Amino acid sequence: MLPDNLSHLAAFSAVARLGSFRKAGEELSLSTSAVSYAIRNLEERLGVNLFNRTTRSVALTDAGQRLAERLQPVLHELGDALEEMNHFRGAASGTLRINTSRAASYLLLMPMAARFLAAYPDIRLEIAEDDSFVDIVGSGFDAGVRLLEAVPEDMVAVPIGPPLRSVVVASPAYLQGREPPRHPTDLMRHECVRYRFPSGRFYKWEFEKDGVALEIDVPGRIALSDVHAEVRAATDGIGIGCVPETYVAELLESGRLVRMLEDWCPTIPGFMLYYPRQRRVSSALRAFIDMARQ
Incomplete structure (x- = not known):
């Protein structure tokens, strides 16, 4: 049958x-x-x-x-x-389906998509953005891309992309007439732009300096679930934001946003591409990993 x-x-x-x-x-x-x-x-x-x-x-x-x-x-x-059989063809081919967070898609996957597709004309690439936890095996994906802390223990994790750093920023308009925070605990006296995970949990801002690590559950009257929206809220003067540095590089350079607590903002490992340990790595996935690690 x-x-x-x-x-x-x-x-x-x-x-x-x-x-x-x-x-x-x-x-x-x-x-x-x-x-x-x-x-x-x-x-x-x-x-x-x-x-x-x-x-x-x-x-x-x-x-x-x-x-x-x-x-x-x-x-x-x-x-x-x-x-x-692709090994006998000598060229990577097939459909590659990747589940990723929106941040990883924006910062890493989409910037390399055009180059990858041009280099491998026999590969079809599907990128699904989802900030919630996804069972990539049960959902039919070849791989996922997340920060290391979100990668399941039974997966093979391959570092791809550069290290990441989140920065604390606010607009000059927000800071006018306010004392900027000098220590992470000073944030408790400010309006902050909070991030809510799909699970409903709020992100606690993470800081580290001289071996001292802190997690601050910041106050704030606005909560968002998209980094672009967080950046917009901070730029509009709603409150202080904590976002990946790459998202705000141009805004910082132009002066529309101002850094704070810079010596408390650590660099963390970049994104991990992960896939099932027991599954053979396809030629399409291998090609993607090789390019992402360059």
Whole structure:
């Protein structure tokens, strides 16, 4: 049955993973009706329902859940076997799907995307921006890009990109008539632009000097979940912001923002590209890692 129904099994796996016929079709470059036909044909061949369908949702049946669990490693092994053929072609090829935070996409991935695609014409690159935690294996990604602290322990992590540094900044308008902070604890007397993670947790600003590390849960009446919005809020004089230095280099140079607490702002390791330890590294992923580390 496998050879005649491999495309149907691939469609089933995509729907099971994404929970949507439409999204599965987009991933497989198929119409929604073609995906629906593949699933219906597979169910008829197996004699069981694999999904419970309503007008609003798609959920796996018990049989579908069991098939999805058994099928996932098989499809991975098959993908690895096909990937090995690229070594005989002499050129990297295939689709590379990367899940990344928005900051990593902006600072690292998008600046190299044009160069990467030009160097490897047989590779298709898909970059999904998501600041929440994502199971890259269960979601069908080849790799993820996050800071080291967010990389799961069972993954291989490869450093890519330069070290990072966050800076504390404010506009001259905000600082007018206010005493700028001289120590991180002085921030408790200021309006700050807070960052909220998708989990709902607020980011605690991190400082270090002479071996002393501090985390400050800063006060502030505005909370945002996008770094560009944080920069805009600080530039508009709403409050003090703590953002990656790269985002504000031009604003600092022009004087629209001013640095503070500079000797308390440490440099941290850059972003990590990570992938499953037990999975073969595809030629497309290897090519991407090599370029990102240059």
